[in-house]
Amino acid sequence: MQMVDRVGAGFCPDPQPAGPHHIPRHTVVEDLDRILMQDQPSKFYYVVTGAHGRGKSTLLREMCLRREKKGMGYIEVEPHPKDFGKSLGAALDFNFQEHMGMLNQLVGLMGALPVHKEDSPQMTFKRAASALQEAAAEHKKRTGRPFVLIIDAVDRLAEHAPDILETLQDYCKDWAEQTIVSVVLVCSEGLAPHIMHSRDAWSHAYQPGEIRNITxxxxxxxxxxxxxxxxxxxxxxxxxxxxxxxxxxxxxxxxxxxxxxxxxxxxxxxxxxxxVSAGLLDDTPQQKPGLRVIRELIKPPSSKWSQLFGGDATLGRLHITAAEFRELVPEHTMQDKLLNRSSVFAFDGSHLRFESKTSEAYARDMLPGKSENLKTRIS
Ligand SMILES: Nc1ncnc2c1ncn2[C@@H]1O[C@H](COP(=O)(O)OP(=O)(O)OP(=O)(O)O)[C@@H](O)[C@H]1O
Ligand SMILES: [Mg+2]
The missing domain is CATH 1.10.150 (DNA polymerase; domain 1)
Structure with missing residues (x-):
């Protein structure tokens, strides 16, 4: 199948059978569909966030299949994201060997070296992305619509291959401007939005809102x-x-x-x-700044803040801004460590809060009891 036909037919893994205990979330799926699949192509790429295990992947796949995949692809970043370019290429039926560079082909013909020197992960990704760009441009000519590409589990790129995430974000911006590929990046609220938010290409990102818990x-x-x-x-x-x-x-x-x-x-x-995984219970470099963040989050809001946002003085602040987070945790590496995938905090790029009410309750009630040392630092 030619790549442009592959793009037209779309791709998405088969859904897990819904089972009798599946909670239908039709409204959320419809809302996502309305925002992400606009008739008039927008100049944005989308960043769909939601904390770990909230049902993001299930919802996005459901949306893809509702559209019978037409003109739409879904791909999940694998646990070893260095191979992300290969996976993207495979999803598109892109033959890396067939399209290898002229130099490699000559070397192969001369038999001087092994046929094809393996590309770096970054280069493999760029080659797959260029192939997608070409196929999507042709698809746009045929249908007048951009190809919609959903990339799930972007957190894995953020953690293990941030350089590829940055390149991907640059492509997302360019493709959005040219309205040939409309990318939907799906990630937990943490490191991925944090990395993307601090780059220029964020100017073309649109966040339709986080995927919330069920009631x-x-x-x-x-x-x-x-x-x-x-x-x-x-x-x-x-x-x-x-x-x-x-x-x-x-x-x-x-x-x-x-x-x-x-x-x-x-x-x-x-x-x-x-x-523990955020390094808040042990003597780690990020412990002190992390506890500063916690202290700020559980601090009763000032009366001015309460008036503005309807905060309840007994509840503490609901969130701090990205700027406040940077002020409390100035060092980049420490910010990254505090925002890892299974973190205490949720960060959507502009605001940081507790990942869940249970994390907040733990921070308030149990953390101070952990040791005298922590107790004084928290209270
Ligand atoms: N609507 C639903 N009804 C019942 N179970 C669901 C529903 N949505 C998701 N689940 C179940 O919840 C679990 C987590 O779902 P899913 O993998 O979609 O979450 P996620 O937000 O993508 O998680 P992660 O952040 O780890 O990628 C899965 O076992 C899935 O089968
Ligand atoms: Mg998921």
Missing amino acids: TEEAKDYLVNRGIDAQDAEQLVKVTDGVFQRLEKCVVMLGRGMSVQQATHAILQDIETHF
């Missing part, structure tokens, strides 16, 4: 439908925060005979792991 009622119904007693479900939704992943874990744990208390404890331990 408490939906979460309760989900647990009850999966055979959990209503009273137990009431208890569990408090720690699961409407995060699918945590709900699923509770179902498994109770199914294995654990009590609600044990399941609650296990979820809180997962939350604690986030604090």
Whole structure:
């Protein structure tokens, strides 16, 4: 199949069978579809964020399949993102060998060296991106519409191949300007938006809003439908925060005979792991600035702030701005460490807050009890 036909036909992995416990989120899918699939091509690329395990991938795939994939592709960055260019090429049926550079071809013909010297990951990505650009330009001529490319799990690029993420972001901007490829980048709220937000190409980014948790009622119904007693479900939704992943874990744990208390404890331990992975519980270089951020987030808002944003003085500030975050954590490497994938914080590029209510509760109630040292630094 020619690449332009591949682009026209679209690509997306088959969906997981929805199963009887799937919570339909039609409104969210329709909202995404309306924003991302506009009739008039926009000059933006899109950044869809949502904290870990909220159902982003499920929703985006659902949207893609609703459109029968036509003129639309979905690709997920793999755990080893150095191969991202190869995966993109494979999704497009792009033959790297066939299109290798003239020099390589000559060398191959002369038999002087192995046929093809492996490109660097960055170069492989650029070659796949150029091929996509060509095919999408042809697709635009044929249909008058840009090709829509959804790239999921962009966090992996942010963590392991930030140079490729930066190049990708530059392509996103150029393609948006030329309206030939409309890219939708899907990521957790953390390092990826942080990297992209600090670059020029962010000027062409549009954030349609984060993918939110399901409501408490939906979460309760989900647990009850999966055979959990209503009273137990009431208890569990408090720690699961409407995060699918945590709900699923509770179902498994109770199914294995654990009590609600044990399941609650296990979820809180997962939350604690986030604090460990952000380096907030150990003597790490980012501990002090990280605790400064926490202190700021749980600080009661000033009355002026309350008036402006309707904050509740007992709740603390809901978020701090990107500028405040930079002021509290001036060093780049420390910012990155605090915003890793399983972090305590959610950062959408412009605001930072706790990743979940449970993380906030942990920071308020449990963190100060961890050691005298932390207690004084937190309070
Ligand atoms: N609407 C839904 N109803 C029931 N279960 C769901 C729904 N959406 C997602 N899930 C389940 O929740 C889990 C997490 O979903 P998904 O992988 O889509 O989240 P994500 O936000 O992409 O996570 P990550 O940040 O890790 O990429 C999966 O096991 C999925 O099957
Ligand atoms: Mg995902």
